[in-house]
Every structure is written in C-alpha cells, then in structure tokens.
Amino acid sequence: MAGAARLKPVAREVLTALGKFPGVRGVQRVSALHVDAPPSTPVATNSYIQGGGDIPLLTKTVGQCLEETAHRFSDREALVFCRDGVRKTFAQFKQEVDLAAAGLLAVGLKKGDRLGMWGPNKYEWVLMQFATAQAGIILVSVNPAYQAQELEFVIKKVGCKALVFPTQFKTQKYYEILKQVCPELEKSSPGGIKSKRLPELSAVITLDAKLPGTFQMSEVLQAGDSSHMKQLRDIQQTLSSNEPINIQFTSGTTGSPKGATLSHRNIVNNANLIGLRLRLNRQEIRCAIPVPLYHCLGSVGGCMVMAAHGCTIVFSSLSFEAKAALETVAQEKCSHIHGTPTMFIDMLSQPDFDSYDLSTLQGGVIAGSPVPPEIMKRLMTKMNMRDIVVAYGTTENSPVTFMGFPQDSISQRTETVGCIFPHTEAKIEDPQTGEVVPLNIPGELQIRGYCVMLGYWEDPVKTKEVITEDGWYKTGDIAVLDKYGYCKIEGRCKDMIIRGGENIYPAELEQFLHTHPKIEEVQVVGVKDQRMGEEICACIRVKAGQECTAEEIKAFCKGKISHFKIPRYIVFVKKYPLTISGKIQKYKLREQMEKQLQS
Numbered sequence: 001m002a003g004a005a006r007l008k009p010v011a012r013e014v015l016t017a018l019g020k021f022p023g024v025r026g027v028q029r030v031s032a033l034h035v036d037a038p039p040s041t042p043v044a045t046n047s048y049i050q051g052g053g054d055i056p057l058l059t060k061t062v063g064q065c066l067e068e069t070a071h072r073f074s075d076r077e078a079l080v081f082c083r084d085g086v087r088k089t090f091a092q093f094k095q096e097v098d099l100a101a102a103g104l105l106a107v108g109l110k111k112g113d114r115l116g117m118w119g120p121n122k123y124e125w126v127l128m129q130f131a132t133a134q135a136g137i138i139l140v141s142v143n144p145a146y147q148a149q150e151l152e153f154v155i156k157k158v159g160c161k162a163l164v165f166p167t168q169f170k171t172q173k174y175y176e177i178l179k180q181v182c183p184e185l186e187k188s189s190p191g192g193i194k195s196k197r198l199p200e201l202s203a204v205i206t207l208d209a210k211l212p213g214t215f216q217m218s219e220v221l222q223a224g225d226s227s228h229m230k231q232l233r234d235i236q237q238t239l240s241s242n243e244p245i246n247i248q249f250t251s252g253t254t255g256s257p258k259g260a261t262l263s264h265r266n267i268v269n270n271a272n273l274i275g276l277r278l279r280l281n282r283q284e285i286r287c288a289i290p291v292p293l294y295h296c297l298g299s300v301g302g303c304m305v306m307a308a309h310g311c312t313i314v315f316s317s318l319s320f321e322a323k324a325a326l327e328t329v330a331q332e333k334c335s336h337i338h339g340t341p342t343m344f345i346d347m348l349s350q351p352d353f354d355s356y357d358l359s360t361l362q363g364g365v366i367a368g369s370p371v372p373p374e375i376m377k378r379l380m381t382k383m384n385m386r387d388i389v390v391a392y393g394t395t396e397n398s399p400v401t402f403m404g405f406p407q408d409s410i411s412q413r414t415e416t417v418g419c420i421f422p423h424t425e426a427k428i429e430d431p432q433t434g435e436v437v438p439l440n441i442p443g444e445l446q447i448r449g450y451c452v453m454l455g456y457w458e459d460p461v462k463t464k465e466v467i468t469e470d471g472w473y474k475t476g477d478i479a480v481l482d483k484y485g486y487c488k489i490e491g492r493c494k495d496m497i498i499r500g501g502e503n504i505y506p507a508e509l510e511q512f513l514h515t516h517p518k519i520e521e522v523q524v525v526g527v528k529d530q531r532m533g534e535e536i537c538a539c540i541r542v543k544a545g546q547e548c549t550a551e552e553i554k555a556f557c558k559g560k561i562s563h564f565k566i567p568r569y570i571v572f573v574k575k576y577p578l579t580i581s582g583k584i585q586k587y588k589l590r591e592q593m594e595k596q597l598q599s
Helices: 002-020 062-072 090-106 123-135 148-158 174-181 183-187 217-223 226-238 264-277 296-309 322-332 341-348 373-381 410-415 460-466 506-513 550-557 586-598
Strands: 048-050 077-081 086-089 114-118 138-142 160-165 203-206 244-250 258-263 286-288 312-315 336-339 363-366 389-393 400-403 424-429 443-449 473-481 487-492 497-499 502-504 519-529 533-542 569-572
Touching: 062 090, 062 123, 062 264, 062 296, 077 090, 077 123, 086 090, 090 123, 090 217, 090 226, 114 123, 114 148, 123 138, 123 226, 123 244, 123 296, 138 148, 148 160, 148 174, 148 258, 160 174, 174 183, 203 217, 244 264, 258 264, 264 296, 264 400, 286 296, 286 322, 296 312, 296 336, 296 389, 312 322, 322 336, 322 341, 336 341, 341 373, 373 410, 400 424, 424 473, 460 473, 497 519, 497 533, 502 506, 506 519, 506 533, 506 550, 519 586, 533 586, 550 569, 569 586
Parallel strands: 077 312, 114 138, 114 160, 138 244, 160 203, 286 312, 286 336, 336 363, 363 389, 533 569
Antiparallel strands: 048 424, 077 086, 244 258, 389 400, 424 443, 443 473, 473 487, 497 502, 519 533
C-alpha cells in the first residue's frame, strides 16, 4: 500500500501519542461529561478539559458501519437527491456500493490508491465515498470550483490514480479543464492514460457523457465480476480502522494546500458522536444537507452520520440554493437541516419564506463561521428549529470537537460554539509561554484525541508544525473555555478569511495576484459582511507609471482561481500601515478597509 507507507512515520508518531493520553501538568483531568447531556456542575478549574462519557470509541471501518445499518434498516430511505430524482434505500445503496467497489478494482485500482472526487452534490459522490472505503481506496475530496492550476496541484500532491467528475456543472467544464493539464487524455484508452504532468493518473471516470479516454460510471458499475467481488471481500478482511481513508485539502498561510489525511477511526467516531449528541438514535430522522460534500460537514456530518445512525439524508440541489433548500424541507418533511450561517441567512431572506411549511423541522447543525445571535434566535422561532446546535471544529479534527446540546440555553447557543465532545481533550494555551491559562482567559485552542488527523499527506514538516510530539493539534484559533467545558472563539491567530463557510487564506491569493504584471504589492484582508460573514478585500499597490481597474483584476482572476476566492473588493492604495520595524499591520489595514467601504 504505497499511500500508507508514505504516511506511516507521521501516522505512527501521532497515533502513539494519542494512545498514551499523557496528563497535562498542573491541570485537572475530567471525564464526567455525558455524551448527550450537558454538564450541570463545573467540570474544569482552568482552561483544560477532557470530555468523557460512557460510550466507547468504535473500531469499525466505514464499510462495516454501512453494512450493519443496511442490515438493520434495509427498507428505509438512505439517500434522496431531489434535483436528479434519485432515491435509494439502505439495501439498494449497499448493493450499489459493492458493485462500484468491485468495478473500481476491475478498472485497475487497488488498496491504498487515491481516487479524486471532483464535482457537486450528486448521488455518485456519496457512492464513491463508500465504494472507495469498501475497497481500501483513499477518497480525495476535490473542490468542484478548482481550475486547472489548483487541480494539477492536488492530483500531483497525493498522486491520484483515478479522477471522477461530471462533464459540466454551471460554467465548469471539467473535461476541458482536465485537458489543460492532461492533454494526453483525448487520445488515451480508458484506464490507460499516460500523462507527462500527472504521471500517476491512469483512469478518468465521467458521471454522464462518454468522452475520449474515459470510463463512464455505468461501465464501472458493470465492470466487476465474481473474481473482483472475491478480491473485494479479501481486501475487507485486511482493513484496519486506523488506515487512511479520506484526504481533505485545506489551504495554509504559505498558499500551498495541505492534504489533511483522515482514518476510518477519525470519521466513524466523529459521526457517531455527532449523531448521539443530536439524539438521532432516538427516532427516525430525515436530514436536509445543502452543504457541499467535499467539505467535512457534508461528508462526515451528513453521509457518515447516515451510515452510523440510519438517518435519511436529503439533497436539494447540486450546490446550495436557498429556495430549493426550503422546498426540500417542506416536500420531504425533513426534521433536521445542516448549514452554514450564510446559508441560513439566505433561507430566512427568501421573499416567499412564509409560504413554506417547515413544521416538521426540529433541529440541525449550524457551523463553518461565527453565528450572529439574532440569526440563531430566528432559526429557533421562524424555522421551528428549537433543537438547533452550533458545532465547531477543523478539517484536521475530523471535523467536530465542540458542539452544543439540544437542551442548551439561548446564551450558550449564541455565545459559545458548544461543549467539548467525549473522548476529546482541549486546552487553552498562552501562545507566548506555552502555559495553560486560567478559565475565561483567551489563548490558543489546542485539541487532542481520536479526532486528530493522521497528518498532512507527504508533508511531515507541516504536520509537525501543527501536531506536537504529545499529540496536541494547534488550531490557530484564539478561544476561551468556561468551567462547564463550553468554548467561545474570540478570533484567529492567523489571518484566515471565512467567507460563507469557505476557508480562504490571504497568502494564497496574494501569491497569485502578484503574478499580475501591473501589481507591485498586494495585501488581502477579510472585511465584515452581514450575509457572508466576511468578504475578501484586495489592497493593491500598482507599479509606478501603471494604471489598473478593479474590473481588470477580476477578469485576471476568472478561470484561474476558484470563484469564491475572487476578491469582492479591489482597493488601490499608496501605502500600508506599518510597525516601527516595517512589518505590515494587517489588523489595522482591515480596520481601514472596513471603515472606507462603509462610508
């Protein structure tokens, strides 16, 4: 297994550290938090907490979870894709997962290979998520908005052997974009691609039209025979819950995306604990999922929760549409819905909002960026989501580490990101001294437990920057912990922009914009926005003697970077606020831009 071999030094080090759970000097270890009831008495004396509970961690693989759930709820709907008219029971879905897994083996993939899933929310996305897990193939979540340069980077970084996508979504013509970096595709035989720039890519699978050099998904589903089914069963006997199963790309301050590598153990247990805290095991649940599948909230909080708890997940459209989401909740009688604050703001803002019957709604998850208190209150009243909870986490933590309880008070829902998860440790450290700070004092939030990723794929240096020798993951967020184990996020150590739930790193954009021939210098900051949470503002100094317009900059970006990374605001400046030593003060620049844009 080539991929596992590459990851082993990091994985072994991190997993060993996580298994030991050494104590934190000078702090109290607490394990009294029940999995589905908020603590009624103080559980911490300083900014360190360990979530306990009587639910053991699971050692199942993703495939084992689905198999057990399909056996228990064979005739229950597992997946509904409203736009495409797709409905699958758990029995039907499990059968197609096995066919797809055998088909992937038949077209030349093997355990440990990486398969990139590139596209919007379609049935085949979920099919590939579970089929790859069945066969020990590592799923790579590829942002559907990626352009050629971004696509080339991620495929080469993890060595994708296969890539799956629809021919087109909105303005994205996937086949044409891939041909920019793999011109050999058009003259290749299916499964026999030999690319100069993408040397490990051999198979391309399209979801719809049959195109030169590609397999069609329908062909893959029919490719496996009895020998491939036997091979699949043999592979399943060798799978370990500690093996990598998903790579999720997250950008870094250097501008180079990093592949957060998650194991079966990571996502199975996170999904199990999400479902238990939401109390999904107590009733039959129909959950609307308008969030993208290439994000952890969709793939883990949606699909993996479905497999772990037997709830039905319902997709309204290929990408988020507020009107479609409301229609789906009403027509499918959904009890829950997950989304980002921006998504919920858009739903509440629909002119015909009051015409939708949302009486079946009970709760859901809101996550991805800070939640305005007035939005939370409107969700509980206008959308009938009395049990809605806030969740917080990072891709590197599988993703959820803090989450509210349905019983939480309005202040806990609006002022915190919830309470620590079971089997998870958190501490708040002074970034300067490395000491654990007193309760209610801000510092850097760090996490340790089963949820911490195996590491960044083939990047031990970057991994060691964020995971300490004793297994703590440094989130880079400034947070405050209270005595009940609830957390409040105060800000970010770094300058990451969260626009509508999308993490955007200024350094990546700055690096790209610097390639424009007229730009002398550029600084990118996030400015507050009522709808998106934050918007991107590029502050540009042009070269002497040059003239440039905002339209020119945006045209330069189009087709080269993802649409959500294109700055909404382009401001031309003569200078930046500096420290005495000459360093740019981004926080002051951000304040200046917010003031200027509001005037």
